[in-house]
Amino acid sequence: MLYLSTRGHPDRKRFCEILLEGLAPDGGLYLPEFYPQVDSATLEQWRAVYAQKGYAALAFEVLSLYIDDIPAEELQGICERTYTRQVFGTDEIVPLRELEDLFYLEALSNGPTLAFKDMAMQLLGNLFEYELARRGEELNILGATSGDTGSAAEYAMRGKRGVRVFMTSPRGRMSPFQQAQMFSLQDANIHNLAIEGVFDDCQDIVKAVSNDLDFKRRYRIGTVNSINWARLLAQVVYYFAGYFQATHATPVGGSPSKVSFTVPSGNFGNVCAGHVARMMGLPIEKLVVATNENDVLDEFFRTGIYRVRGSADTHETSSPSMDISKASNFERFVFDLLGRDGAETRRLFSDELGRKGYFALNEHGSFGDASGKYGFASGRSSHADRVDTIRETWQRHATMIDPHTADGVKVARPFVQPGIPMIVLETALPIKFAATIVEALGKEPDRPSRFDGIEALPKRVTILPSDMAAVQQYIAQHCA
Numbered sequence: 001m002l003y004l005s006t007r008g009h010p011d012r013k014r015f016c017e018i019l020l021e022g023l024a025p026d027g028g029l030y031l032p033e034f035y036p037q038v039d040s041a042t043l044e045q046w047r048a049v050y051a052q053k054g055y056a057a058l059a060f061e062v063l064s065l066y067i068d069d070i071p072a073e074e075l076q077g078i079c080e081r082t083y084t085r086q087v088f089g090t091d092e093i094v095p096l097r098e099l100e101d102l103f104y105l106e107a108l109s110n111g112p113t114l115a116f117k118d119m120a121m122q123l124l125g126n127l128f129e130y131e132l133a134r135r136g137e138e139l140n141i142l143g144a145t146s147g148d149t150g151s152a153a154e155y156a157m158r159g160k161r162g163v164r165v166f167m168t169s170p171r172g173r174m175s176p177f178q179q180a181q182m183f184s185l186q187d188a189n190i191h192n193l194a195i196e197g198v199f200d201d202c203q204d205i206v207k208a209v210s211n212d213l214d215f216k217r218r219y220r221i222g223t224v225n226s227i228n229w230a231r232l233l234a235q236v237v238y239y240f241a242g243y244f245q246a247t248h249a250t251p252v253g254g255s256p257s258k259v260s261f262t263v264p265s266g267n268f269g270n271v272c273a274g275h276v277a278r279m280m281g282l283p284i285e286k287l288v289v290a291t292n293e294n295d296v297l298d299e300f301f302r303t304g305i306y307r308v309r310g311s312a313d314t315h316e317t318s319s320p321s322m323d324i325s326k327a328s329n330f331e332r333f334v335f336d337l338l339g340r341d342g343a344e345t346r347r348l349f350s351d352e353l354g355r356k357g358y359f360a361l362n363e364h365g366s367f368g369d370a371s372g373k374y375g376f377a378s379g380r381s382s383h384a385d386r387v388d389t390i391r392e393t394w395q396r397h398a399t400m401i402d403p404h405t406a407d408g409v410k411v412a413r414p415f416v417q418p419g420i421p422m423i424v425l426e427t428a429l430p431i432k433f434a435a436t437i438v439e440a441l442g443k444e445p446d447r448p449s450r451f452d453g454i455e456a457l458p459k460r461v462t463i464l465p466s467d468m469a470a471v472q473q474y475i476a477q478h479c480a
C-alpha cells in the first residue's frame, strides 16, 4: 500500500515512511491510494476472528491491509502487545453496553488514561518503538495538550526505547485529575512542561519550534497529533468490533445488517476512521457527527459551508476535548468528497480558507447528495443538553456517562431508525470531568480503584514561561 497527499503532491510513500512524519511536504494529509474492500465473506471471517481470537487478531487483519513494510509476525506481535485485557480491562477491549433496545454505548475509554485516545496512542507507542529501533534513530515528541491527548501520549510512550516526550500544557488549567495523571509519571523519558499561559500559547510554542528547521533536525523533533495516519488507522478497528457486537452473522445468501454510529467530534479524527471503515465496505447506515457549542462541523454538514473560527469565537465548554476552532482531520473527508481531486482540495484549504476563512461546497451544486452518499449526518448539544442527558441516563439506565459521551447520546436520538442498531462511541469516563457530573447528579463520579489517591502522588513537572527559547533550552538540556 502506498500513501498520497490530499493536496496532490506527486510522491507516494510507504507506511513506515509516513509513520514518523506529520503533514505531507505540500501541507496535505496522508491517505492510502485506495481503500481495500472487505466483502461480506471477509466480514464474516473477521467476525469469527474477533469472537474466537480477540481484538488484537482483528486489529492485525485490518492493519495488515494497510501496512506491508512491517513483517507480518512483527505486526501481529505489536497488536498482541497493545490490545491486552491487562491494559484495557476486558477481553472484548471495546465492549458494547445496551442502554435500551438497539441503542448502545461502545466503551473506548478503559485504557490507561480513561479516554478513547488510548486506543490509537497505545498502538502508536509500540509502532514508534519498533520503527525507531529498526532505523537506529531517536525521536523527541513535542506536544501541546489541554488534557486528553497529552496524557494518552505520555502513557503510550513511557519507558519506550528511543522516544522522549516533551508535553506542554497551560499551567493550572487542566482538571486536578488530569494534572495528577500526567504529572505523577516518574519515567525518565517523560517531561511535563507547565507553561505560564493558555492552551493557544502552548500550541504556538510547538508550532514555532517545529518551524525552526535547524533545531527540529538537530534534536529530531516529532509530534503525535491527530493527523497521524497510524492513529486514524488504529481507530478503524473498533468500528468493526462495534459492528460485530451489535449484529448477528449474516445468513448465507442474505445481505449484511446495517448499523449507525454517533461520534462526539472535535478534530474529526475519530469519525474519519468511521468514514474509512465505511469506505472499506463496513455496512454503516449513518455516521452522525456530534459537536458541542463549537459547531464548525455541524454547520458544515447542515449547510455545506466550512467556516473556521477565531480563538475569540472558540468557546470553553463542559466537553473541553471537543473545543476546536478548526477540525484538523477534516481535509481527508473533503478530499474523498471531491472525488480525490488534490488540486481542488489544495485550493480550498490553502487558498480559500487562508483568504476568506471559509469555503462553501454548496456552491458546487449537489452537496446534499454528495454528503448523503457518504452517510454523514450531524447535530450539536449545549451545556444544558449534556447535563440533562447525564442525569437522564443515570436515572433511566443507572449508567454514568461523561459530558463528551452525553453529547453523543443527545445528538444520536433523532437519527435512530427502526431495526438499525445505533452505537454511540463513549470517548471518556466521567471521573475525568467530575465537576459536570456533580452539577448533573449531585454526587462525585465513580473512580476506578487504580486511580485512588492519585492527586496526592509526587508530581514531576517543570514550570516555564510562555517563551519558545525557554522550551528549546529545556529540550536541549534533556536530550543527552
Ligand SMILES: *Cc1c(COP(=O)(O)O)cnc(C)c1O
Pocket: 115, 116, 117, 148, 149, 226, 264, 265, 266, 267, 268, 269, 270, 271, 321, 322, 404, 427, 428
Ligand atoms: C479527543 C476527544 C474527542 C474528539 O475526538 P476527535 O478525534 O478530535 O474528533 C472527543 N471526546 C474526547 C473525550 C476526546 O478526548
